[in-house]
Amino acid sequence: MTVPVLLPAPKRLIDATIDGEAVRVPEGTTVLEACAAAGTEVPTLCYGDTLTPRNACRVCVVEVEDARTLAPACSRRLEAGMSVSTDSERVRHSRKLVLELLGSSVDLSTTPEVAEWMERYEADPGRFGPRAEPAALGVRDARHAGEHRPGDGSVAETVEQPAKVDNDLYVRDYSKCIMCYKCVDACGDQWQNTFAIGVAGRGFDARISTEHDVELPDSACVYCGNCIEVCPTGALSFTTEFEMRKAGTWDEERQTETTTVCTYCGVGCNVTLHVQDNRIVKVSSPHDNPVTHGNLCIKGRFGFQHVQRRGDG
C-alpha cells in the first residue's frame, strides 16, 4: 500500500521593495521578517517571536505605498510589487507619537531598548503635562466600561497603580503594562491553555485581569510563568527580580546565563539559569528551543530554590 506523503506546497518568491531596495522573499513573509532579512531595524514592543502578532502597540508601523493608513510590519504580509518605507516622515511621526503616548501613560523604566528609540524618534513623553497620581489598588480594576469622570486636563492620566503581590512566585506591576496581550495569549490558547487572565474593561481602562479581579491564588493560574517569559516591559517579574530591583541590587551586567536541561522529568526542557552573585535570580527558556519554545512549567520556572540550599537552611 502506498501512503501519500503530504509535503507543503513550494513557496513562490515575490519581489517587492523596502526603502527603495529590491527584496525577494518567499510568499507569506511578513514585512517585519523581510526587513530583518534586509538588515533594516524596525522597533517592536508587542511582537512576540513565539506568538501570533496582535499588532496592538503600533510602534512597528510602516508606510505602504498607496495605502490610506500605515500598516503594522509584524503582521502585514509582503505582497508582490509592494513598496514599503520604514523610515518616512509619516512613519517617524507615528512611531514618535506612539512612544510618547506610551511613555506618558506607562512606566517604561524596565522596557529594554525603549530609551534608545525615544532618542532616535525625538520622543518627549513629558509634553502632555505632569503625570497624574497613581490610582489606589483596585480602583482601575473596578472601572465600568464606557464611563469616566473627565478631569480638567491639568495632569496626564496614567495606568499607574501599586504592584500586585499576592503570591510567592511572581509579581504583577501593571504600572508597566502596555497592553500587548502577549501574557493573555501565552496563558490562553496559544501555549498554556490555562486561561487564567484576560483583558477586562475597555479603552484606557482596559487592563489585564483575572475573573472579578480575584488574587492569583484564587484564579486558574498554574504558575507556569510563561506570561513572565513573554512580557516585554517587566510588568510581570519573578519575585526575586522585583525585590532585588526594589533593594537596588538587580544588576544585569553582573549576571551570567547558563542553559541546561531541566532535571525534574524526562521531557528534556531547556532552562536558562540567570545567576547573579552565585545565586539563581530567575529562569527562562530559549525561544528557539524545539522542546519548549520558551515555555516551562512551574517546576522548571520556579523550582530552583533547592539548588541554592547549600547548608544554610
Place this chain on the structure above:
Amino acid sequence: MDLRLLDEAATEAERDAVDSLLGTPESGWEGGTRRDSDLRYARGGHAARDRRDLLLPALHAVNDRVGWISRGALNHICRRLTVPPAEAYAVASFYAMFALHERPRRVVHLCTDIACAAAGSGALRDRLAERLGPPGAGSEAAGPDAPPVTWHESPCLGMCERAPAALSLQAGAPARYAVAAPATPDGLDALTEGAPRGEEPTNGHRPHGPGTAHPTTFHPEPLPGASPEPRPEDAVPDAGSPDHVLLRRIGRVDPLSLDDYRSAGGYAALREALRLGPAGVIREVTDSGLVGRGGAAFPTGRKWNATAQQPDTPHYLVCNADESEPGTFKDRVLMEGDPFSVVEAMTIAGYAIGARTGYLYIRGEYPRALLHLENALSLARERGLLGTDIMGSGFSFDIEIRRGAGAYICGEETAIFGSIEGQRGEPRTKPPFPVEKGLFGKPTTVNNVETLVNVLPVLLMGGPAYAAVGTSGSTGPKLFCLSGGVRRPGLYELPFGATLGDLIEAAGGPPEGRSIRAVLLGGAAGTFVRADELDIPLTFEGARAAGASLGSGVVLVLDDTADLPAILARVAAFFRDESCGQCVPCRVGTVRQEESLLRLRSGASPAQEIPLLREVGRAMRDASICGLGQTAWNAVESAIDRLGLYSEDGPATENPAPGGTATPAPGDRAATEEAR
C-alpha cells in the same frame, strides 16, 4: 483546558435565566445533576467551543433578569458553556450595559451626547443627580426614600429627533423598558417612579429553535407610570409622502403585521430575487451602483460577489444594526417602522451570497426595534418565509438576532464578528477582509440596515432604473438624520443630489430668531461645516470634494447658542469611552485629545495645544487599527480648521453666551479663510 471556577453559586433566578436560554443542562459536565454515566465521558473542547457564541446572549439573560451579573451567575454561565471565567469576565466587562457589581434593577440611561446636550440634557442630569445621587450610585446613596433606581450618562441613544432623550431599562422576567423623549423633568421623574413588577414566566432572550414561536426579550407593555412612546412614524416629519421609496411603508402599515406588509408590496422583491437566481440578484445590485450606507460607501454588488465567489463554506450574512454614531437614528426608524423589510432584504442578501444563516446585530439600546424584529422573525418563520425551503424555492435561510450591550466599536465591521462569536468586540486587522475570513473565520458579508433595505427597490425597479435615481456617483435614495437646531427634526429621504441647504430648508430651517452656526455632517466621526458652506451637495463625491464626508447621513445643526467647546469635549469623551483599548494610538490618543481640549476650554494657550492636538490626531488617523481611532480627530480638526475655533495665534475663544449672537474671536476669520 481545565475549567476552574470560583466557589460562588448562582441564585435560582440567575440559573433560571441562563437555563431559559440554553435549556436544561444535559449532564453533570455542564452544571446539571451528576449521574454515574457522566463519569464515563468528558465534555469540553471543540464541542464546547462551538457554543461560545451563546456567551453574549447568556450574559444578557442574567443582566435582563437580575440587573447585574454576580460571580455566581458568571460561574454558572461558564460551566454551562465551558468558557474560562477570566475570558467570560473579559467579555462581560467590555460592555457598558452589563454591571458586575450589584445595582438597582432599574437603570435610567440619560443621553448626554451632542444632540441631547444641545437640547438641554445638562439640566436633566442635575435633576437626576439631585434625586438619585451621582451616576452609577445605588439607591442608598440618595437616601432611604429614594426609588430603587440608578442612572448614568449615556452616549447617543438614537432618539436625536426628539432630544433630549432618556431610556429606562428594568430587569425582571421579562425585562421592561420606557423612554422619555423629549424628556422633561416630570417625565424623568416618572421614569424613576413605579415599583418593580413581580416575577413572571419568560421565554427570555433566546435564539430561535423549536418551541420559541414568539420570543420577546422585553415586555411589550412599557414600565408603569411612563408616558407612551411616540409612534415610529413620528420620527419622519413627511411620513406618507408619495416620493418616499425607503420610507414608503413607514406610518402606512402596522409594523407588527406581516399581512399588512405583504399587502403593501412586501416580499415581492424576494419573489423577484428567487426568479433571478443568486447571480442575477448580484448583477442587479451591481448595476444599481448601490454603495454601503453605513459610512464607508463600499459598492454593495462587489462585496456580495466577492463573498459569493469564496470556495470556503459556510458563508455568513451579518446585518449591522449597531447604529451608535451620535446623531444617527435612521436604522432605528426602519427597524421599528418597517421591520419586515429588513428581514426580507436579509433573506435576499443571504440568497445572493449563498448563506444559510444571517445574524442581525442590533444595539442594546433599541428595545422597541428589538421587539418588532423578534415579532417579524417569528411571523416570517411561521409562514415559511424563513427557515427551510423558503417560498418553495429550495433555498433555506434563517436569521438570528444578536443584541449588543453598549459598545459603539461593535458596529465596526470586524469588531462585530468578535461580539457575535462571544469574544471581546475588538476590531481585527485587515487583510484578510471579511469577504475572505469574517464571522467564525468564514466568508462574510456585513451590510448596514439602510443598505439592505435599498436592495428591495433595486430588485423591484431593476438595477439600471435604480441607478438613474440620484447622481452618477451616488445612486438611489438616501436617508438623512436631521437633528439639533431645525424646526422639524427627523428622518428625511431624498434622492442624492440635494444640497445641505436644501435639506435644512426642508426641515424648516433654524427656529425663529436663531441662525445656524455650524453643521456637523456625518456624526462624531464626521466633520463640522460652516453656515456659509450649505451649498455642499449631499452626495458621496460632493461631500468628499468639499473635504467632508456624509458618513452615516447625520446632519446635526448647531445654532448660534451652541457651546462648541463643550460639544468638542463631549466628542472627545465619546471616543475615549468607546475606544476598545486594543491599540496605543487610539487608547491613549483619545485620552490625550480630551485632556488637551479640556485645557483649551479652561483657557490654555491654543498656540501650544493645537499643534499638540494635530500631532496626536495625525498619529491616531495614521496608525490606529480601525476606523474609530482613525476618525476620532475628524470633528475636532474641522472645528479648528473650518470653524476657526481656538485660533492658534490668539487667545482661546469665549463660550458664546446662551441666546446671544456668536461673535468670532479675533483670529477666527483668518483661520477660516486659510481653511478654504
